[in-house]
Amino acid sequence: MQKIQKVAVVGLGAVGAVVAEQLQAILGKELYCVMDAARKARYEKSGMSINGKKIDFHSVTPDEVPPVDLLIFATKNLQLKDALDVAQKAVGPQTAILSLLNGVHSEAEIEKAFGAEKTLYGFIVNLQSINKSGVIDCAAKGIILFGEKDNRVSERVRAISNLFEAAHVTHKVPENIRFEMWKKLLMNTVFNSLGAICRSTFGGFHSPVMQKMARQVGREVIAVANAEGFPLTEEHLEEDLRITCNYTPLGKCSMLQDVEAGRKTENAFFCGTICELGKSHGIPTPYCEFLGGLLEGTEYARELQKKA
Numbered sequence: 001m002q003k004i005q006k007v008a009v010v011g012l013g014a015v016g017a018v019v020a021e022q023l024q025a026i027l028g029k030e031l032y033c034v035m036d037a038a039r040k041a042r043y044e045k046s047g048m049s050i051n052g053k054k055i056d057f058h059s060v061t062p063d064e065v066p067p068v069d070l071l072i073f074a075t076k077n078l079q080l081k082d083a084l085d086v087a088q089k090a091v092g093p094q095t096a097i098l099s100l101l102n103g104v105h106s107e108a109e110i111e112k113a114f115g116a117e118k119t120l121y122g123f124i125v126n127l128q129s130i131n132k133s134g135v136i137d138c139a140a141k142g143i144i145l146f147g148e149k150d151n152r153v154s155e156r157v158r159a160i161s162n163l164f165e166a167a168h169v170t171h172k173v174p175e176n177i178r179f180e181m182w183k184k185l186l187m188n189t190v191f192n193s194l195g196a197i198c199r200s201t202f203g204g205f206h207s208p209v210m211q212k213m214a215r216q217v218g219r220e221v222i223a224v225a226n227a228e229g230f231p232l233t234e235e236h237l238e239e240d241l242r243i244t245c246n247y248t249p250l251g252k253c254s255m256l257q258d259v260e261a262g263r264k265t266e267n268a269f270f271c272g273t274i275c276e277l278g279k280s281h282g283i284p285t286p287y288c289e290f291l292g293g294l295l296e297g298t299e300y301a302r303e304l305q306k307k308a
Contacts, residue, residue, distance in 0.1 A: 002159040006068040008032040008090040010083045012057065014131035014254065015100055015124055016074030017048060018138050021055055022167045032065045033057045034086055048134040067092025070160060073099045073106065076258075077269045080106055084113045091118070096156045098146055100124045102188050102254075103269035104181050107149070120157070121177045122146030123184050126243070128251050139248045143170045147177035182230040187240045188255075189270040189288065190218045196255035196265060197294050203249030205241065213287075214241055220285045224274050227281040255295075262302065267295040 005027075009020045012033050024031040035043070040059045048055050062085075071090050075083045080101065091097070091114050098120045099106040111119045127142030144164065148154050157173055164171040174180045191205065194213055204210050218237040225232040258265045271292030278285035 002155050004069045004159050004163040006030045006032070006066065007070045007072065007163075008034050008065055008068045008087065009072045009074060010034045010087050010090075011073060011075035011079070012043070012048070012059075013074070013076075014129040014136060014138075014257070015127060015142075016072070017050060017055070017057070017131070017136055018127065018129055018141050019072065019074060019100070019124075019144070019169065020057060021050055022141070022169050023163075024055075024058065026167045029058050031058055032068065032090070033059045034062060034065050034090060035059060036086065037061050043134070046134055048136065050136045051138055062086045062089060065090045068095055070163070071095055071097045073097070073101060073110070075101065077101055077103055077106060077266050078264055080109055084109065096120055096160065098122050098160070100144065102184070102192075102266055103273060104178075104185055105269060105273070116149070119149070120146055120160075121149050121181065123181055125184055125187075128248055130252060130257060139251060141170065143172060145172050145174055145177065145180050147173050149178070151176055179230050182225045182228070182232060183236055183240075185270070185273070186218060186221045186225065186232055186236060187244075188266075189221050189274055190214050190237070190240065191244050192253045192255040193217065193267065193271055193291050193295060195253040196259045197291060197298065199256065199259070201249060201256075202244055202247035202251045202253070205244050211241060216287045217291060220278065220283075220288050221274050223283050224277045224281065224285065227283060228277060259298065264299060265295060267292055267299075271295065 007023055007027055009016050020033055040061055043059055068090050071087055073083055095118055097110055097114055097118045099110055100123055107119055107121050122145055124142045124144050126140055128139040130137045147157060222232045255265050271288045274288045275285050
């Protein structure tokens with residue numbers, strides 16, 4: 001049976017570092033964290049820690065990484081183009097590629113770069129991790145959901161599942177991975193976007209006004225998902241609301257972390273995706289358009305302040 005012996009991770013932030021730490025515990029130097037030379041120098045100088053524990057990741061430059069059995073992308077969507085370039089030498093004839101990025105776009109970009117036959121579909125959910133310049137506080141390591149695009153349980157899916165099991169990486173191979181990705185897009189579009197624009201921690205979603213807005217935005221996502229062939233319902237939205245309200249009250253969604261750190265958000269891949277697809281199906285998405293516009297305006301105003 002196929003065995004995963006060498007793994008490369010591109011993206012060592014709040015998601016990638018948590019996953020890489022678990023894999024490095026069993027793979028050692030066969031876990032490669034791929035990054036450019038300048039970033040490698042910064043990591044080696046300042047180090048990284050997770051929940052107060054210093055982690056010495058096996059960092060390599062794009063020229064140093066060998067072909068691996070599994071390549072994991074854990075960047076943000078905005079960094080995917082650069083990540084694809086960084087990972088070129090990690091991809092060999094037998095490499096399987098798994099994206100943990102938000103949204104429903106990254107797999108198509110990976111397929112263009114490396115081929116559909118190498119590309120798995122996946123994401124991570126229920127991760128509660130905050131990264132402040134390499135100091136990571138992680139309240140929950142999340143669950144990786146992944147699978148083949150056609151949902152068959154292939155040999156490589158079983159091999160990756162065995163690796164994750166050995167590394168104590170919580171994971172699941174769902175019956176329909178693309179449907180699960182739309183469930184995650186529902187959560188991201190609603191709770192990441194609202195959390196970011198309202199500057200709200202998870203505890204804020206207990207308030208009636210936040211719950212009302214969550215339902216208004218969520219219903220638009222559901223309508224678009226249904227038109228795309230994915231049977232999301234309001235029950236899924238209500239479950240997302242329950243989950244979010246049960247998170248650590250002072251925890252923050254990733255988009256809020258981006259806003260506070262002055263980084264560009266993934267707004268285009270959340271509200272932007274819903275608005276674009278809504279137009280193609282003739283479905284009005286006024287709440288997503290307004291919320292997305294607020295986020296875009298916030299970013300624009302911030303850039304003006306930087307130039308002032």
